[in-house]
Amino acid sequence: MDHLQAIRIFSRVVETGGFSRAALSLKMPNATVSKWIKSLEVHLGVKLLERSTRSVSVTTDGAAYYERTRHLLMELDDIEATLGRAQTSPRGALRVDSGGSTASGILIPALPAFCARYPDIQVQLSVTDRTADLIAENIDCAIRSTSDDPNLVTHPIGALAWTTCASPAYLAKYGTPKHPRDIVDKDMPVVGYFSASTGLTQPLKFCRGVEEITLDRPRNVVLVSESNAHLATALAGLGIVHTLDFMVRPFIDQKKLVPILVKWRPGPLEVYIAYPPSRRYSTKVRVFVDWVSALFASV
Numbered sequence: 001m002d003h004l005q006a007i008r009i010f011s012r013v014v015e016t017g018g019f020s021r022a023a024l025s026l027k028m029p030n031a032t033v034s035k036w037i038k039s040l041e042v043h044l045g046v047k048l049l050e051r052s053t054r055s056v057s058v059t060t061d062g063a064a065y066y067e068r069t070r071h072l073l074m075e076l077d078d079i080e081a082t083l084g085r086a087q088t089s090p091r092g093a094l095r096v097d098s099g100g101s102t103a104s105g106i107l108i109p110a111l112p113a114f115c116a117r118y119p120d121i122q123v124q125l126s127v128t129d130r131t132a133d134l135i136a137e138n139i140d141c142a143i144r145s146t147s148d149d150p151n152l153v154t155h156p157i158g159a160l161a162w163t164t165c166a167s168p169a170y171l172a173k174y175g176t177p178k179h180p181r182d183i184v185d186k187d188m189p190v191v192g193y194f195s196a197s198t199g200l201t202q203p204l205k206f207c208r209g210v211e212e213i214t215l216d217r218p219r220n221v222v223l224v225s226e227s228n229a230h231l232a233t234a235l236a237g238l239g240i241v242h243t244l245d246f247m248v249r250p251f252i253d254q255k256k257l258v259p260i261l262v263k264w265r266p267g268p269l270e271v272y273i274a275y276p277p278s279r280r281y282s283t284k285v286r287v288f289v290d291w292v293s294a295l296f297a298s299v
Contacts, residue, residue, distance in 0.1 A: 006040040007069050009033055010048060014066045015278065016136045018056050025138045074281045090283040091120030097134065097142035101227035101247050102271075103127045107143070110295050114288070121284055129226050130196045134276050140285050141275035143292070152274040155289070158296030159268035163245040164204075165257045167237040177240075180206040180213045180264055189239035192220035193230050204242050206264035213264070244269065246299060271296055 012022040013033065023030045041048050048062035058066065077092075098107055103125060111123065126132065126139065134142055134152060147154040174188050183190060183204070194201040201223060204215040222238050224230050231248065234241040234257055241248075251257040273292060279285045 003040075003043070006036050006043070008073060009036045010040055010062075011066060011070055011073060011278075012138075013037060013049065013056065014058055014062070015276070021136050025136065070278050071281065074278055077282070089120060090118065090287060092284060093122045093124055094284045094288060095124045095126065095138065095140045096288065097126045097128070097132045097137075097139045099129045099143065099145075099227055100127055101231070101244060102143050104228060105244075105246050106295065106299060107292070114291050117291070118287060121287075128196075134274065135278075140279050140282065141273055141288060144272050144274050145269055147270075147272045147274070149274065151276070153277055153280060154272045154274045155293070156270060157273050157289075157293040158271045158299060160271060160299065161245040161268050162242065162266055163248055163252075163259050164206075164240060164242045164261050164264070165234060165248050165252065165259045166240045167234060167256065168258055169237045170239065171258055171260070173237075176258075176260055180204070180215060180261060183218050183240065184215055187219055189221040190218040191230060191233040191239040191241050192218070192223040193227075193241075193243075194223050194225050196225040202242075205266045206261060207266040208264050212266075 009022065009026065012026055013019060016022045016025060019030050019033050019037075023033045026033065037049060044061075044065070046061040046065075047059050048065060050057045050059055096107075104127075107125070111125075115121075115123065131144070132139055132142060134140075143157075144154075147156070170189075175186070177183050177186070177188060182188070190204065192201045201220065204218060206213045206215075220239075222233055224233060227243070227247065230241055230243055231251075233239065234243075234248065235251060240260070248257050248259075252259055273289050275285055275289075
């Protein structure tokens with residue numbers, strides 16, 4: 001038995017919560033994963049996992065074994081990745097997850113600098129507006145707007161301003177609202193943004209000093225679930241959009257979009273970097289976290 005390979009497979013089963021998801025992430029058959037786990041249990045003389053037709057749970061011995069070995073695996077990976085090199089020159093694939101607007105508007109334009117600094121790191125950027133399962137999908141880290149996942153290590157890296165805007169043609173047709181309630185009172189078309197994972201549409205929130213207004217039911221002529229598509233609808237004159245300022249600022253400067261209700265801008269959106277606890281000691285992740293933190297601080 002390849003003891004190290006068995007430990008790696010066991011770790012993936014624990015991290016993903018099942019044989020099928022572990023097999024998928026490791027690109028091997030379910031039966032092979034099961035065989036490796038059984039061999040490891042025989043070798044150790046203890047039961048690591050409790051199996052049923054619907055779920056897999058970790059035994060007390062299995063949990064203790066995982067906690068001791070996962071740090072060793074990460075340290076071994078980092079040692080191998082930097083063998084014969086300085087710690088400032090890590091190498092290997094770095095899997096990063098980000099939303100569409102963050103990827104196209106912030107990360108990708110700045111990525112040449114990161115690649116030049118760390119030429120031996122291959123960045124694999126997964127771009128989606130859904131919330132990826134970092135552990136199950138074997139993703140190293142993600143840029144997120146929430147910090148509520150207790151299974152991840154999360155650090156704040158910045159805050160992004162909001163802007164409400166529309167195209168000049170739209171405003172010429174429907175007029176410019178002077179107050180947030182004008183949007184509803186005058187039945188002005190709005191392009192809504194809904195979550196691809198929950199299906200819920202984000203309400204329009206406005207703030208001026210201590211006064212806060214939430215528009216739960218504006219007239220959504222179009223709904224989208226992806227941030228770049230949201231921008232495109234504004235440029236097409238389909239409705240008012242409420243989105244992150246860095247997305248629309250270039251088009252505002254080009255007079256293709258016009259900011260409205262500028263005195264009613266809500267507080268900025270907090271942005272976080274999140275990664276599984278098993279990536280805590282990864283040199284690749286550490287240098288990316290440092291770099292992306294500096295990047296967002298400058299936005």
